[in-house]
Amino acid sequence: MTEKLSDAARDAILGPLYDTGWVMMTERDALKKSYKFSSFVEAFGWMTRVALWAEKWNHHPEWFNVYNRIDVVLTTHDVDGLSALDVKLARKMDSLA
Numbered sequence: 001m002t003e004k005l006s007d008a009a010r011d012a013i014l015g016p017l018y019d020t021g022w023v024m025m026t027e028r029d030a031l032k033k034s035y036k037f038s039s040f041v042e043a044f045g046w047m048t049r050v051a052l053w054a055e056k057w058n059h060h061p062e063w064f065n066v067y068n069r070i071d072v073v074l075t076t077h078d079v080d081g082l083s084a085l086d087v088k089l090a091r092k093m094d095s096l097a
Contacts, residue, residue: 004082
């Protein structure tokens with residue numbers, strides 16, 4: 001069972017994500033980031049690679065794509081906030097970008 005991140009866990013694991021451009025949303029317990037690629041094909045290819053991991057982990061991002069930009073929101077709906085799955089997927093997204 002997935003659990004919501006505790007305050008102590010947040011302090012320990014969210015800092016490195018902030019360093020790579022992730023920010024907390026003010027209106028909900030979620031992380032967001034915008035990725036920009038050189039072309040639509042590169043952006044769509046990245047989304048496809050992320051989708052394979054998201055499906056494997058059964059944890060799917062909220063995202064919006066316009067041409068070469070992708071806006072991503074990560075949260076775990078089952079716990080109504082951030083979980084370790086969001087951190088795991090954020091790290092994978094960054095490594096694939």
